[in-house]
Amino acid sequence: MKKASYATSLLIICCFFAFFLSSCRRPNVVLSPYDYQPSLQNQAKFYKNKPIDLMWVINRANETSFFYYYNPEGTVFYEAPPTMERYFTTAFERALMSLGMKVSPPSQPATGAPGLQLTIVAMNDSRFVFQAQLFAKKSIAFTKTYKVEGPPKPGEAPDGKPDINALRQRSYEMTNKVIKTVLDDPEFKKAYASGLK
Secondary structure, eight states, X not given: OHHHHHHHHHHHHHHHHHHHHHHHTSOEEEXXXXXXXXXXXXXXXXXXXXXXXXXXXXXXXXXXXXSEEEOTTSSOEEEXXXXXXXXXXXXXXXXXXXXXXXXXXXXXXXXXXXXXXXXEEEEEXXXXXXXXXXXXXXXXXEEEEEEEEOOOOOOBOTXXXXXXXXXXXXXXXXXXXXXXXXXXXXXXXXXXXXXXX
């Protein structure tokens, strides 16, 4: 029994190091929700001063890990510390606050405000598929799945390697696009407005 337990532990450690070593060989794009600059001015008129409960982002994308997502070829990985879910929740909170919304974070929900939850369904650095759910009056008021395509990939850096800074900015642009796609949707706006009444 002890031998089996030891073998299992050894296998887990070996797999971890194999993943770590393979990751070290790939370019690493480190993201920060505090470096992400929301660009959502066109949405401010409708949403300014209105309340919303932001729930934790849920990551159900099989092609990602707890901490990373990748390009389709698997040659570049994006690190979103401390976790993917925490990173996107904080980034989306900053985006909604930039509109002048009264945002209640997941740890401090506001009674009576419509609640927004985003679930990542599939993700790589060229395509985000996600589901938006709006909760209002103790029920699900809106559910829709969206697909967002990324902007063209930047060229390589002068040394022939991927341009990490350009890839990072491209990722932030896609985060903006996710929020814009939801907030600009007439069906979402209608459900949100109804949830405020």
